[in-house]
Amino acid sequence: MFKLENVKFKDILEIDNLFIQDKLITAILGSSGGGKTTFLKLLNNMISADSGNIYYKDQEIEEYNPVELRRKVVMLAQEPQIFKGTIKDNFKITEEITCKQYSEDKVYKNLLEKVSLNKDLFEDASKLSGGERQRLALARVMLLEPETLLLDEPSASLDLETEDLIIKMVANYVKKNDRTLIMVTHNPHVAEEYADEIINIEQGKLVDQK
């Protein structure tokens, strides 16, 4: 699915050769500041490599329309930003910015259930706690039904329990819906528990893949 050849980004990341498989959960493991988030951003063209090639489904990433690529390969940031307004507004804005038709309320409610966010659609989204925001952000991503989901390590401000819950939800979602998940974590136990493949990146270099 993703193929990287001699990819270099500043002094942050340098990967000679890497292949990530379709419809699996791949964990990117490594200590913080090692280039993991940069790696994810390269995959959905939020940034471009200085040299080398990245292929998505056999096509060079730089040949894709970047916006269309990002709608297929959606990234969930470490600290997702919640849009102004209600929970429903957050869903509607997500659909609006990706040129989708608005869904019915039951679709939104169903998504909230999937991420175990027991809230009313008309509740003010800015009043949600850190973990609830992360879950709403995840529900927004699910609404887009991406082919591939890039999950950056949830913010350090979340407690371990909530972090684990979110990863579990994402993992269940991708398995049930036959999607691909590439997630960043510094926790080897999380990687072992959920991932089909583990890629180890340390100080910007690929250490091993298993």
Place this chain on the structure above:
Amino acid sequence: MENAIVDIHLMQLVLAYIFVVILLFIVRKKNIGNESEIILASIRMTIQLIAIGFLLDYVFANQNPFFSVLILLVMETFAVYNIYGRVDGEISSELKGIIAVSMFSGTLIAIMFFLLGVIGLEPWYRADYFIPLSGMLIGNSMTGISLGVNHLVNGFKDNKRLIENYLMLGAEPSKAVEEINKKAFYNAILPTINSMMGMGIVFLPGMMTGQILAGASPLTAIRYQIAIMMGILGSVTLTVFFMVNRGSKTFFNKRKQLKENNK
């Protein structure tokens, strides 16, 4: 009623500088410490106005389209550099270019429409109308764009993560910056709107005051004032609209990525 202008003699003018002396006295007494700036501002204002007085006197007496256009270009260029100087921090050369193009195009459209369409100036370059009226449109647009650029630059700085989040979800950059653009535009035109709100009640605008002092009937003066306010509003709106819409694009590269450093 006597309509002649009350002339100010040189000695009377010197008397007016007593206000600067009072200000300097207060500043020194309170140890505020920017006396040199006040003195410099007073001297600059005096020299600049004397120079422009003689220049305009010559230009008005020798009506010529070349002079009018030249002075317009000098005003535009000065305004553009003034905007660059007023921006917090550094801005990219691309954004500087957009500012210059927006200033020139927006004000020129408004000036031409206003002078030829609304006032019906003949000949079009009649310097005693062309220069002061253009100056008012350019000056107000300069303030508008300065505010707009600052709000735009700070909007990008403060909302970097939010913009990135929009892009990560697959939004076009134009969607990702919609709110920032709206805010920058609104804040840039706000002073013009506010000044229109208070006009005639809170204060009498400069041009109207000048015309009344020069002997014009208040009813004629208000007509000009209303027209110039509409001209200013049009000019500020056009220049800021161009600048915000084109300017916000300079923060992204061709791959629709947020530039790390927009310099």
